[in-house]
Amino acid sequence: MSAQLVTEGIVKRFGGLTALDDVSFEIEAGELVGLIGPNGSGKTTFLNVLSGFLRPERGDARFEGRSIAGREPSELAGAGIARSFQVTKIFRRISVLDNLLVPGLTDWSIARQTAAEKGAAILEQLQLSRLTHEAAANLSGGQAKLLEFGRIMMLNPKLVLLDEPFGGVHPTLKRLMHDMIRDWNRRGTSIILISHDMGSIFNLCRRIVALQNGRVIANGRPEVVRKDPAVLQAYLGSCSVEDAP
Amino acid sequence: MTLLALSEQVINGLIIGIFYALAALGLSLIFGVLKIVNFAHGELYMLGGFVYYVFSSLLGLPPVAAVLVACSGLFVVGMAIEHLLIDPIHRGKVERADEYAIMITFGLALLLQNLMLSVFGPWTNRPEAIFRGRIEIGMLIISGDRLSAASLGIVLICAILYLLRYTWAGKAVRAVSQDRETAAIVGVNAKLTGMLAFGLGAALAGAAGALIGPVFLVYPTMGVIPVIKAYVIVVLGGLGSVPGAILGALILGQVENLATVLVPDTTRALAYKDAYGLVLLVLVLVFRPQGLLGEKVRRS
Amino acid sequence: MTGHAVSPRAVLGAGVVTGFAALPLFGLDEYWIYILTIGFYYAILASSWSLLVGYVGRISFAHVAMSGIGAYTSVLASGSFGWPLYFSIPLAGLVTGLAGLAIGRLCLRLHGAYLGLTTIAFSEIVRITITAEYELTRGSLGLAAVGLFETTDRLPYYYSFLAILLVCLLIMWLILRSRIGMFFAAIREDEDAAASLGVKVVRWKIFAFTFSSVIAGIAGGFYAHFVQLVAPSMMSIQEMGLVLSMAVVGGFQNIFYAALGGILLEVLLEAMREIGEWRMTAFALAVILILRYAPNGLFGELVRTLSTRKAPA
Numbered sequence: 013m014s015a016q017l018v019t020e021g022i023v024k025r026f027g028g029l030t031a032l033d034d035v036s037f038e039i040e041a042g043e044l045v046g047l048i049g050p051n052g053s054g055k056t057t058f059l060n061v062l063s064g065f066l067r068p069e070r071g072d073a074r075f076e077g078r079s080i081a082g083r084e085p086s087e088l089a090g091a092g093i094a095r096s097f098q099v100t101k102i103f104r105r106i107s108v109l110d111n112l113l114v115p116g117l118t119d120w121s122i123a124r125q126t127a128a129e130k131g132a133a134i135l136e137q138l139q140l141s142r143l144t145h146e147a148a149a150n151l152s153g154g155q156a157k158l159l160e161f162g163r164i165m166m167l168n169p170k171l172v173l174l175d176e177p178f179g180g181v182h183p184t185l186k187r188l189m190h191d192m193i194r195d196w197n198r199r200g201t202s203i204i205l206i207s208h209d210m211g212s213i214f215n216l217c218r219r220i221v222a223l224q225n226g227r228v229i230a231n232g233r234p235e236v237v238r239k240d241p242a243v244l245q246a247y248l249g250s251c252s253v254e255d256a257p
Numbered sequence: 258m259t260l261l262a263l264s265e266q267v268i269n270g271l272i273i274g275i276f277y278a279l280a281a282l283g284l285s286l287i288f289g290v291l292k293i294v295n296f297a298h299g300e301l302y303m304l305g306g307f308v309y310y311v312f313s314s315l316l317g318l319p320p321v322a323a324v325l326v327a328c329s330g331l332f333v334v335g336m337a338i339e340h341l342l343i344d345p346i347h348r349g350k351v352e353r354a355d356e357y358a359i360m361i362t363f364g365l366a367l368l369l370q371n372l373m374l375s376v377f378g379p380w381t382n383r384p385e386a387i388f389r390g391r392i393e394i395g396m397l398i399i400s401g402d403r404l405s406a407a408s409l410g411i412v413l414i415c416a417i418l419y420l421l422r423y424t425w426a427g428k429a430v431r432a433v434s435q436d437r438e439t440a441a442i443v444g445v446n447a448k449l450t451g452m453l454a455f456g457l458g459a460a461l462a463g464a465a466g467a468l469i470g471p472v473f474l475v476y477p478t479m480g481v482i483p484v485i486k487a488y489v490i491v492v493l494g495g496l497g498s499v500p501g502a503i504l505g506a507l508i509l510g511q512v513e514n515l516a517t518v519l520v521p522d523t524t525r526a527l528a529y530k531d532a533y534g535l536v537l538l539v540l541v542l543v544f545r546p547q548g549l550l551g552e553k554v555r556r557s
Numbered sequence: 558m559t560g561h562a563v564s565p566r567a568v569l570g571a572g573v574v575t576g577f578a579a580l581p582l583f584g585l586d587e588y589w590i591y592i593l594t595i596g597f598y599y600a601i602l603a604s605s606w607s608l609l610v611g612y613v614g615r616i617s618f619a620h621v622a623m624s625g626i627g628a629y630t631s632v633l634a635s636g637s638f639g640w641p642l643y644f645s646i647p648l649a650g651l652v653t654g655l656a657g658l659a660i661g662r663l664c665l666r667l668h669g670a671y672l673g674l675t676t677i678a679f680s681e682i683v684r685i686t687i688t689a690e691y692e693l694t695r696g697s698l699g700l701a702a703v704g705l706f707e708t709t710d711r712l713p714y715y716y717s718f719l720a721i722l723l724v725c726l727l728i729m730w731l732i733l734r735s736r737i738g739m740f741f742a743a744i745r746e747d748e749d750a751a752a753s754l755g756v757k758v759v760r761w762k763i764f765a766f767t768f769s770s771v772i773a774g775i776a777g778g779f780y781a782h783f784v785q786l787v788a789p790s791m792m793s794i795q796e797m798g799l800v801l802s803m804a805v806v807g808g809f810q811n812i813f814y815a816a817l818g819g820i821l822l823e824v825l826l827e828a829m830r831e832i833g834e835w836r837m838t839a840f841a842l843a844v845i846l847i848l849r850y851a852p853n854g855l856f857g858e859l860v861r862t863l864s865t866r867k868a869p870a
Contacts (some may be wrong), residue, residue: 063753089755101750105352114743117736118755124736163754222699294670342849352852355669359616360805361848363673367798368841375834481794485681488674528689535678535685542675543663 014232016202017062017171022071022081024226031057032068033226039204041170044197046234047206050246054226055206056098059173062204063095065090075171092170096177100156102163104149108140111148111159113137115166127166130213138187154185161192171202171221190216193236193243214238222246225226261396266514268399272407274510276469278503279410280415280491283461285502288491289434290454291343291390296362298462299484305331305463306475307373310384313322320471324409326461326469335459336452338365342446343455347437366480373477378394386471406468411416413464414503417457430454476535482531489534492541495548509534566860570813577719581712585769593820597718597781600819601725603803605772607815609728610804612738613765614745616673618797620773622680625655625792628781629694632702635782641707646778653774654767661766665759677794679691684792701789702781714783718796719781721778722816726770730737732768734781741765793839802840805847808854817856 015038024032032054039045047055060066062073063083073081080088103111109131116127135141138158143151151159157177162174174193178186193216197203207213213220213234220237222230224246230237237243280302287295295301305327313323342361351357386402387409393399421427432440433450441447466480473479490509494501513533541548579620581590606620628860634645636712660679664672688696706713732738740761742752752758781787799822807818822840851858 055694061854065749065753084754084759085749085752086757086759091754097750100749103743103746103750105746106739110739110742113736114739114751114756115754117739118757120736167755265607294674342845345849351849353614354612356614356616357848357852359673360801361669361845363798363801364805364841364844364848367795367802368838368845371834371841375838386635485678488678492674525689529685532685532689535682535860538678539675539682542667542671542678546667546671551797551798 015039015074016043016083019062019073021071022058022061022068023065024054024061024068029143032061034071035103035223035226035228036071037221037228037231039171039202041202042197042200043219044193044203044205044217046220047204047223048210048213048214048220048243049223052225053223053246055223056175057226058223059095059204059206062088063093063173078118086118088105089115089169092167093166094164094169094171094175095166095173096157096160096175098175098179100153102148102151102156102159105147107145107149108148108159109144110120112162112166115163115173118167130166131162134165137192138162154182155178157181157189159166160187161189165196169201171204174203174205174207176206176208176236178212186212193202219252263401264397265428268397269403269510270510270514271507272399272403272515274507275407275410275414276465277453277483277486277490277510278414278506279465279468280462280487281494281502281506282414282457282482282499283465284487284491285494285499286417286430286454286461287458289499290430291339293343293346293358293362294488295455295458296359296484297338297369298487299456299480299482300330300366300373301335301459301462301480301535302483303373303477303480304334304369304382305466306376306470306479307466308463309467309470310382310475313385314382320385323385324387324464324467327463328413332456332460333461334463335456335513338341338459339452339455344451347448347451370477370480377477379477381474381476384470384476387468400472402471406472410465410468413461417461418499420457426450426453430457456552485531485538486534489538491536491548492546493548498548499557501549509537511536564863569860570678571585573817574723577670581715589827590715592824594711594715594718594783596820597715597722597799598703598776598783598819599803599823600722600816601776601808602773602800603814603819604726604729604812605769605776606731606800607807607809607812609765609769611810611812611815612733612745613741613762615664615762615765616669617676617766618673618682618794618801619676619683620649620769620858621796621800622683623653623657623770623773624777624780625735625787625789626656627777628685628787628791629700630774631778632700632781632787633693635703635866636700642703642782646775646782647805649778650771651773654771657767657770657774658763660770664766665762680792680797684789687792694789697789699786702785702787705779705782718779718783721776725776726816728810729772735762737761743788744868798841799837802844804854806840806842806855808857809866810853811857814854814860816854818854821855821862835840 014243017039020036022032022035023030034173040128057066061068061144064083064087067082071081072079074092075093080091091166103114109128112131112134114125115123116131132144135144138161140155140158143150143155148159177189181189190212193203203219205213217234219232220230222232222237222243229242229246278309280298284295284298287293308327308330309323312318313320318326330403342365343358345351345546346354346358387406390401391398392401392404420432427442429445429450432445433447437447486509490505491502493508494503494505513530578741602620602624607616609617630652631645635642635646636642664675667675687694694700740751740756743756744758744761748758798814798855803819803822804815806822807816808814826836847854853861
């Protein structure tokens with residue numbers, strides 16, 4: 013069976029800087045893949061290409077057989093690709109529930125009532141129900157991250173791209189986010205997880221892709237990748253890889 | 258047309274270009290440091306013209322002194338505006354910073370224009386020139402008031418460039434323009450630098466107004482068209498780029514003069530004169546918003 | 558949405574509308590009927606502007622230019638071509654809609670100050686062009702237009718404009734409370750996040766610009782055949798400043814407050830006639846103070862204080 017997401021030779025340049033240099037790999041449906049690499053290795057750039065915010069100079073990406081390189085972000089959301097952002101981008105001046113209604117209502121065949129019920133259920137799951145009508149600006153940083161998760165869930169995506177979701181997050185909240193990620197994955201959602209938090213990466217991911225200077229330097233199971241000399245060198249032998257559980 | 262007449266046109270264009278450069282520099286400076294487009298810039302220019310008029314013609318100060326009064330007065334006004342209206346943005350007191358900055362400077366423009374209309378009336382005033390008479394260079398005849406004003410303008414431009422490049426204040430300005438947070442971390446007082454930048458920008462605009470006053474007259478709506486020209490220049494050269502602003506100013510000075518002369522139907526050409534710059538502005542904004550030399554415009 | 562059968566705001570609104578409808582019957586001066594009619598015109602402009610700026614977050618200074626395009630289209634169509642008004646006014650809407658569509662597309666990637674500058678430039682280009690094409694438009698002298706009604710009586714105009722204002726507000730309100738309104742809010746708050754969630758940002762930005770332009774254009778068309786004279790000054794930056802002041806003073810984040818701001822400022826403009834130029838100075842000062850200290854506008858603050866006082870725990 014062919015892979016759900018296939019990227020071939022993706023090249024992305026910014027002026028003189030080559031951010032992505034011939035990036036190629038595949039993801040099967042339902043995989044939970046970690047994307048690691050030192051700062052500036054191209055992880056977020058790659059995510060931006062996959063979600064339609066950047067157009068690659070060369071190469072192609074195909075999702076469920078259809079080309080996605082250069083398509084608009086809203087189209088890709090409709091095709092089943094959802095993403096989070098490194099800096100949370102919640103809609104601050106509307107309510108928490110309305111934040112969920114926005115993605116819910118992009119499908120015109122779904123009535124407002126139905127979307128609202130689904131939103132309420134998600135808020136229940138996120139333990140945010142008491143904040144339903146609160147302006148999103150009043151949420152704490154952690155609650156905002158959960159809200160972003162909630163928005164993604166409203167879309168019932170097939171592939172979720174998470175960009176550093178655990179940045180500055182309280183351990184209890186992190187555990188909740190881990191549970192949710194595993195839950196999504198159990199239901200068949202594919203996930204690409206960018207993170208510097210090696211603990212989370214090794215905890216959750218069954219495959220890891222490592223980038224350095226825009227190139228794929230490793231692609232395999234966690235136990236193998238963590239010992240890969242190229243990966244260790246990319247991180248300059250930093251403790252974080254060694255200390256992972 | 259004769260070479261002589263053409264040379265006169267080119268020199269005129271150059272002189273106009275210098276005035277544009279003064280106004281545009283101020284706009285560029287403000288955008289560079291505070292990241293806002295000052296929609297009230299034309300009115301600061303107009304205020305400079307009126308201060309010059311009041312001090313030179315009504316109070317009898319020597320012209321050069323009156324120009325300096327206009328500069329320093331507008332410097333103080335600029336700092337006050339930054340402190341009262343713009344600084345709140347950086348203190349997080351304003352909800353939608355982008356729209357707020359645009360609307361409040363637009364409101365300021367309306368306020369200043371109508372204030373001066375109320376106080377002075379809509380009539381034009383001709384203040385004292387710095388130097389009257391005509392200057393003859395070989396066969397070329399240039400009016401003394403324009404030349405003297407342009408010369409003083411060049412002095413001011415050089416002074417600002419020197420300030421920006423070699424003084425500590427100038428370095429602070431450049432630092433905050435590039436990265437406000439980092440500049441703050443290394444000890445630059447971003448707030449004071451912001452005030453300084455707006456003050457300097459206003460002073461430059463005021464100087465332009467004071468210098469142009471004797472040449473093109475002083476009246477409350479004198480800032481409306483020139484500020485659009487200043488925008489054209491700054492956008493053409495690249496918002497935030499000082500050499501770009503100067504380059505753009507010189508280009509526009511020539512384009513306008515020559516376009517009017519070279520287009521056959523004179524009455525219509527003259528009526529459309531101001532539109533050429535506007536069309537240029539729209540084209541640049543839509544197709545190359547970073548202008549010729551400016552920083553690339555990045556999305557949120 | 559809440560459990561109430563009829564919200565207190567709806568009652569207040571109905572009261573205000575009834576008040577305006579009843580005013581002439583209580584012996585309101587002809588002169589003030591005329592002024593209020595102009596106020597209704599500005600209310601349409603202020604509210605449609607606030608839709609674009611307050612709800613979608615797209616700042617535009619081209620709004621009065623759109624009104625002017627509509628006005629001149631209708632006057633030229635009915636004057637030079639002799640079209641009846643029920644053709645020329647919809648044509649005004651169509652032409653303005655096309656202009657709004659074009660500008661909306663052109664400005665897609667522009668934000669904030671760049672967008673503001675482009676729309677100012679567009680507005681001035683339109684005004685200069687109309688002034689320059691003397692043959693067609695008589696330039697600054699302006700064009701005379703036939704009236705909407707045969708009679709010189711002011712009442713039919715008053716009630717027509719009130720009705721048109723209410724229809725415009727109704728249509729805008731219906732759109733804003735639908736999911737389109739949610740998309741507008743999402744675009745305003747964070748375009749990139751909205752796009753990543755499936756909101757067709759391009760489509761709705763263009764729609765918002767076109768829609769608000771059409772409303773301005775149709776308002777301009779009707780206005781032309783009310784005052785029966787159009788001149789380029791109706792598209793000046795001063796006029797745009799007036800409309801902006803009206804929306805900001807009323808409350809530019811709410812179409813109803815902005816509309817009330819339009820009526821209020823027009824009335825004040827007339828009432829303060831003796832102080833001449835100081836009127837606009839006062840309005841401009843009000844704009845600055847309100848933007849800085851009370852961004853919900855006068856009516857926004859009023860409603861807020863009333864509701865916080867009334868609401869039980």
